[in-house]
Amino acid sequence: MAVDAIGTEGAGESALSPVMQDYLKVIYAANEWSDAPVTTSWLARRLGVAPSSVSNMIGRLTSLELVHHRPYASIELTGEGQQMGKAMVRRHRLIETYLVAELGYRWDQVHAEAEVLEHAISDLMLNRIDAKLGQPTRDPHGDPIPGPDGTVIMPDAVPLTELQAGDSGVVARICDDDPVLLRYLEDLDVHLDCLIRVIEQRPFGSGTQVEIVPADDSTTGSARAAAPSIVLGNEALTSIWVVRDPQQAATRGADG
Amino acid sequence: MAVDAIGTEGAGESALSPVMQDYLKVIYAANEWSDAPVTTSWLARRLGVAPSSVSNMIGRLTSLELVHHRPYASIELTGEGQQMGKAMVRRHRLIETYLVAELGYRWDQVHAEAEVLEHAISDLMLNRIDAKLGQPTRDPHGDPIPGPDGTVIMPDAVPLTELQAGDSGVVARICDDDPVLLRYLEDLDVHLDCLIRVIEQRPFGSGTQVEIVPADDSTTGSARAAAPSIVLGNEALTSIWVVRDPQQAATRGADG
DNA sequence: CTCAAAAGTTAGTCGCACCTAAATAATAGT
């Protein structure tokens, strides 16, 4: 029996190459937490290739009607492209979740592994993983996992930089771009669902002092240690997204 | 951060392409249950490519000193090639075992999935899988899983065709080349470790009548049903490998 | 408003892994 060709059968029934799958996935994900237009150079940086390579691939995806692109303008997914990008995001995040839940990965280790596996596993395996995890709706970093039908549950979160002194919020997402930052935050006990209160904004980007409250200790009735107070730099602040404490958001809205 | 290049980092630290990995794996595995020389046309059939493609790739593997090959002669692995081929076999079979044990795959479904995943998972993931399974030494089809140090435990098995009427043996391996055959045997309750007794060899390749004994019922004390008697054709007989019942092998040896 | 810098595209090239067609070597039948 013939050994299967590489890349031909990993994701869905489509004949898209792994590289094309990555393009669609990255373009789709780009507009989840930001509305900045997707440009050639941004994609080149993100994918680690030369801008000319991006131009070339975008040309091909355009002629496949998966993206819209007029030369020198920004890049957008067509309906079909959006579907495929979203499907790849689902794959990526389900795999990340599985690696943490079943194989004991740390949250900074899953991204690289998922980046490859997302193109390799069959739909059967994806469904088994989804079932075993109980159809999770967010990944280890708080990013939403699109459902099989395309449903997406986006938390109403803002970067920590948006909070003023005295404000607090529940961590809903941590940008998984930088594994080093993830390990750093892990050491600081910054996790999903923990409560963060902004104590003091320091001047001239020299950081912000915050207080971390482990949050889901409700299950463990252990005596809660004094909430640690730490200083976070700008890179960390923009990577941590929180859902504002509701009543505070309201008073703030009236306040400012 | 740059998205990782495909195929560069999946297996081990080597820079071998997935295709090269498949060649080394297939050549290695070819000599596990047979000593037939590995030829260009055999590889072409096995890998589903044209013979000229094999010539070309063998040329490249030769110049990488992973195989020995003089034109028109048979193909053999070098020491280094053997190591890498064996490492890929380990990957493949650990993945197969994992899919059955953790994701509920049937034994006829695992091969295609493992064929792709073997190139995609990291060493970290391979080790986690190995640990979770408890360092298994054989895969769902009875093929040996080489240890991390290269240790291989080969059962002393022969194809069912070797047995005479009255002989019996314990199923130690079923060739996983044909998923359809695997499903067929599954339906017939032919499993690893079950006892098979040859009842009658029918003339002119019209099959052999055998008796299946479920074997590892020692755990379940259920009343054992009468051993079913079935007829197996030649393809099935050569695919099922059994370890001869020891005393019978001895008497046979004196007998014949 | 101008024009230099930045962003993007085009042109040409490369290695990989495949193919078909043609040439050559090995093998087997008479």
Added chain:
DNA sequence: ACTATTATTTAGGTGCGACTAACTTTTGAG
């Protein structure tokens, strides 16, 4: 021993996804 068949290699070519270098368009600073 000769030759027909089969096995294998060589030659030439394709598409993909990358690159560099050169060119064009857009942007924004003064």
